[in-house]
Amino acid sequence: xxxxxxxxxxxxxxxxxxxxxxxxxxIQFGINALIVASLAQSWNILGGFSxxxxxxxxxxxxxxxxxxxxxxxxxxxxxWFGLTVGAVAALVFALLLGWPILRxxxxxxxxxxxxxxxxxxxxxxxxxxxxxxxGLVLPLTRSDALFYExxxxxxxxxxxxxxxxxxxRFGMGLIAIREDEDAAATIGVNTTRLKLMALALSxxxxxxxxxxxxxxxxxxxxxxxxDITLDVRMVIMTMFGGPGTILGPVVGAFILSAIYEVLADTxxxxxxxxxxxxxxxxxxxxxxxxxxxxxGFRRLGWRYFTANIRENRL
Amino acid sequence: xxxxxxxxxxxxxxxxxxxxxxxxxxxWGVLNIVNxxxxxxxxxxxxxxxxxxxxxxxxxxxxxxxxxxxxxxGYAVQRGFLNFIVRSALLNTLLFTFGLDIVLTYxxxxxFSADYRTINPDYAGANVTIAGVTIPLARLAAFAVALxxxxxxxxxxxxxxxxxxxxxxxxxxxxxxLYGIDPRQIYAITFGIGAxxxxxxxxxxxxxxxxxxYIGATLTAKSxxxxxxxxLENPLYVIAGGIVIGLAEALAALYLGPTWSDVISFGLLVLxxxxxxxxxxxxx
Numbered sequence: 026x027x028x029x030x031x032x033x034x035x036x037x038x039x040x041x042x043x044x045x046x047x048x049x050x051x052i053q054f055g056i057n058a059l060i061v062a063s064l065a066q067s068w069n070i071l072g073g074f075s076x077x078x079x080x081x082x083x084x085x086x087x088x089x090x091x092x093x094x095x096x097x098x099x100x101x102x103x104x105w106f107g108l109t110v111g112a113v114a115a116l117v118f119a120l121l122l123g124w125p126i127l128r129x130x131x132x133x134x135x136x137x138x139x140x141x142x143x144x145x146x147x148x149x150x151x152x153x154x155x156x157x158x159x160g161l162v163l164p165l166t167r168s169d170a171l172f173y174e175x176x177x178x179x180x181x182x183x184x185x186x187x188x189x190x191x192x193x194r195f196g197m198g199l200i201a202i203r204e205d206e207d208a209a210a211t212i213g214v215n216t217t218r219l220k221l222m223a224l225a226l227s228x229x230x231x232x233x234x235x236x237x238x239x240x241x242x243x244x245x246x247x248x249x250x251x252d253i254t255l256d257v258r259m260v261i262m263t264m265f266g267g268p269g270t271i272l273g274p275v276v277g278a279f280i281l282s283a284i285y286e287v288l289a290d291t292x293x294x295x296x297x298x299x300x301x302x303x304x305x306x307x308x309x310x311x312x313x314x315x316x317x318x319x320x321g322f323r324r325l326g327w328r329y330f331t332a333n334i335r336e337n338r339l
Numbered sequence: 340x341x342x343x344x345x346x347x348x349x350x351x352x353x354x355x356x357x358x359x360x361x362x363x364x365x366x367w368g369v370l371n372i373v374n375x376x377x378x379x380x381x382x383x384x385x386x387x388x389x390x391x392x393x394x395x396x397x398x399x400x401x402x403x404x405x406x407x408x409x410x411x412x413g414y415a416v417q418r419g420f421l422n423f424i425v426r427s428a429l430l431n432t433l434l435f436t437f438g439l440d441i442v443l444t445y446x447x448x449x450x451f452s453a454d455y456r457t458i459n460p461d462y463a464g465a466n467v468t469i470a471g472v473t474i475p476l477a478r479l480a481a482f483a484v485a486l487x488x489x490x491x492x493x494x495x496x497x498x499x500x501x502x503x504x505x506x507x508x509x510x511x512x513x514x515x516x517l518y519g520i521d522p523r524q525i526y527a528i529t530f531g532i533g534a535x536x537x538x539x540x541x542x543x544x545x546x547x548x549x550x551x552x553y554i555g556a557t558l559t560a561k562s563x564x565x566x567x568x569x570x571l572e573n574p575l576y577v578i579a580g581g582i583v584i585g586l587a588e589a590l591a592a593l594y595l596g597p598t599w600s601d602v603i604s605f606g607l608l609v610l611x612x613x614x615x616x617x618x619x620x621x622x623x
Contacts, residue, residue, distance in 0.1 A: 078430055080375075080437060125613045131429050132373035133612050136563045139375070139556055144605040151598055253556070257441055264434060298445040304438030308431050309424060337427035339523050 041177055044170040052169045054286055056241060059176035060234045061258055062278035065266070066183035067230035068259040071223050073268035074196060076203030077127075077134055080256050081141030082231055085115040087251035088145065089232030090239040094161040095154055097240070104166075108236040115232025116225055123224040127217065130206065146251035160246030163239060172241040179237065180275065183230045188271045190226075199223055200269070254297055258285075261300045265307050267314030276315055309333065340471050345589045351478040352547065353585020357578030358485035359540040359558055360565035361492060362533035368571040369509040369529045371429070372421065375436040377562055378555030379443035380534045384409050384541025385458075385550040386451055392458050399480065402542045406535040413534025418527040425526065440555055447552035458545040481543040485581075488539060489574040492532075496574070505529055557604075564608050 043055050064086060071077050092111030096102045102110065126137050150158045190196035198219045201209035210216050239245050258281070266277020281303065288296035310330045311318065321329040363377045374380075384405045391401035416439065424431055466475045496502035507515040508525045516522055544550070544558075561584065569580030584607070591603040 076428075076430060078433055125609060129612055132367075132433060132563070135373070135375070135433055136560050137609055137612055140560045140605045140608060143557065144602050147599070147602050260434070260437065292449075294445050294449045298442060298449065301438045301441030301445065304434060305420070305442065308435045308438065309420065312427070312431060333427065334423045337425065337431075338423045339425055339526060 037181070041174065044173045049169075052173055054282070056169070056173050056176050057286075058279055058282040059173070059180050060238055061255075061262065061282055062275050063176070063180045063183045063230055063234045064255060064259045065262040065274035065278045066180070066187055067227045067234070069187060069263045069268060069270075069274045070190060070199075070230075071227045072260065073263055073270070073274070074190060074199040074203065075220055075223050077220065077223075078260075079138040079227075080135055080260065081138035082227060082259055083252060083255040084141040084145050085119060085228035085231035086235035086238075086255060087142060087149075087247075088118050088228075089115045089235030090245050090250040091149060091155055091161075091235075092232065093236035093239050094163055094245050097163050098161050099154060104240055107240070108233060111236035111239075112229055112232040115228045115235070119224050119228030120221065123221045127220045127224060142251040142253050142256065146247040149250070150247045156246075158247065160244060160249075163243045163245070165243050166240065172237060175237050176234075179230070179233050184271065184275060186226060186230070187274075191269075191271050195219065195222065203269075257297065257300055261304050261307070263314075265303055265311070265314060267316030270314065270316040273314050273316040280315075341593075343470075343472050345593050346586065347472050347474060348478075349586035349589030350582050351475075351482045351585075352589070353582035354482035354485040354578055355540060355543050355547065355581070356561060356565055356585050357569070357581025358488060358536065358543070360562040360569065360581055361489060361574055361577050362536035362540070363559075363562040364566035364569060364571050364577050365492070365536070365574075366530055366533040367566060369505055370417075370421075370425065370526055372425065372432045372436070372530075373429070373563065374530075374533065375433060375559055376439040376443060376555070377436075377533070377537055378557065378559035379440045379447075380409055380413065380537035381541040381544060381558050381562075382447060382550065382552060382555045383412070383443060384538030385545040385554075386447065386456070386541075387538065388542030389456050389458050389545050389550060392460065398458050398460055398542060398546055399484070402484065402539050405538040405542045409538030409541075410531040410535040414527045414531035416534075417530035418523065421530065422523050422526055440559070444552050444555055451552065453551060453553075455549040455551055456545065457549050458542070460546075463546065477546050481546060484539065484543060485578060486575075488536060489578045492536070492574040495532075501528070560608055561604070564611050568611065 040055075044052055047055070064082070067085070068079065068082050071079055071082070089111040092114035093107040096107035096110035097104065126134060129137060149155045155161065190199065198209065198214045198216075201212075201214050202216055202219060206216055235250065239250075242249075262277040262281050263274040264277070265281060266275065267273025281300070284299065285296045288299055307314070310333065312333045313321070318329070321332075325332060359381055362380070363374060366372055366374050366377075387405040387408050388398050388401045391404060392398050421432065421435065424435060460477070463477050465477070466473050468474070496506060504515070504520050504525050505528075507518065508520060508522055508529075512522055515525075541550075565577060565580040565584055568583055569577035571577070587607055588604055591607070595603060
């Protein structure tokens with residue numbers, strides 16, 4: 026146990042030190058990877074634990090982005106206040122949205138989330154305060170260390186939240202909902218409240234991630250804030266790493282971000298195409314993700330990869 | 340008169356929406372798979388017809404080609420992949436078809452570029468005017484094709500051996516198997532038929548709207564809602580469901596303004612799903 030904590034602290038210190046010894050390229054990559062990993066964790070809370078597959082979590086990221094940007098440019102607030110505004114906006118939106126859509130289950134829920142980001146992008150491009158289609162320009166701050174460390178802090182906080190969920194009554198309730206929602210309700214789990222809390226936590230993390238990213242990039246518009254490829258990345262990184270685990274989404278995000286970076290260097294379409302293929306392979310052969318691979322492989326050997334198919338084939 | 344014109348437009352477009360939803364409803368009802376790549380199939384059908392049209396073939400003559408091509412694709416996807424995970428939790432097939440949607444969308448972008456394409460035959464502008472209402476002939480023909488295909492599907496399901504096998508599989512997989520039906524084959528054929536219908540819808544869609552690699556997601560969502568409204572007792576009900584959505588969209592665009600039309604159709608989607616006028620999604 027102590028060894029484990031020691032290794033964890035060493036890895037964390039190493040990652041935190043990147044702005045001091047890494048080059049420009051590594052720091053840029055790091056900020057992106059940390060933000061996307063936080064998004065994967067945010068998806069994990071809802072999709073991994075409660076089993077509600079959301080294909081529109083980027084909407085909370087986008088609202089965090091716009092909340093922060095509007096607070097900073099229109100109201101002249103400093104970054105930390107702006108970030109708070111963005112996070113609160115995402116949270117409030119999640120609560121308002123969750124009220125109707127969390128009544129929906131399975132495919133009904135998934136389909137509604139599919140259209141969320143495009144719809145919010147359309148709403149934003151009709152709003153004067155958000156600069157319509159032209160977007161907003163935030164004040165420029167050249168401090169990569171600040172963005173890097175705040176992204177890292179967000180990821181650590183998100184992972185801590187997930188670790189708490191995994192070991193709490195709340196998390197047990199979410200897993201019960203995932204396994205059988207009616208049965209969970211029967212034994213006294215307040216399914217509505219739990220789902221709403223999960224969505225709110227998920228939105229909070231995604232909103233903060235959007236705010237940090239907005240201030241770092243300094244220019245936002247509807248298309249980049251409500252980017253559906255972000256949804257693809259959240260889902261696939263969590264599924265690949267291990268849905269419903271504490272570290273799976275982080276591991277999945279780091280590995281896939283690195284591969285994405287290499288591929289995006291050559292053809293950006295190839296990178297997202299690759300993600301699609303990873304989902305297909307992961308769903309068929311690795312439905313529990315990388316985190317389960319070690320133990321599963323020791324137990325079953327190569328047959329581990331076909332276990333899913335043997336159980337679920339026609 | 341404007342209102343009458345809007346209503347006619349809504350009905351004609353709605354028939355096409357119904358055709359889009361038909362394949363999704365069929366697959367959902369029989370296989371219990373909600374195919375998130377359905378819109379991507381529609382998009383691919385649009386491209387098949389577009390490229391044949393560019394090569395000089397009439398789009399209506401190209402529709403059967405698109406249907407065959409998409410049938411083959413759908414059959415292969417079901418037989419080669421989905422059959423292996425079809426009994427796992429619904430989340431898994433959702434995720435798989437989500438991945439398939441991404442692969443098809445970005446493959447299309449890579450191969451066909453992101454340019455807007457329209458299938459624009461000479462007779463695209465032809466129309467007749469009845470009592471002051473202009474009816475574009477291409478849209479009318481698209482509507483007729485949608486009705487025809489829905490009718491044919493109804494006949495196939497009711498009157499043929501294959502249709503009986505499909506309905507039996509939907510009702511009770513084990514019992515169907517006991518009577519000598521190979522569910523793997525039936526599932527693959529059903530998924531293929533669903534994809535073929537999407538292919539036809541895509542070709543017709545290319546004549547009334549623009550095709551890009553990214554049209555899939557919204558069309559998937561639209562098809563889903565229409566499938567819920569229409570149910571699956573009768574394919575013609577699905578066309579009726581499409582007309583309801585087509586009319587609602589046309590009226591909303593008229594009274595609330597076209598810049599909000601995406602927001603409106605999404606609001607409608609949520610409203611319909613939450614209020615859920617539940618119809619049986621099982622084949623009778």
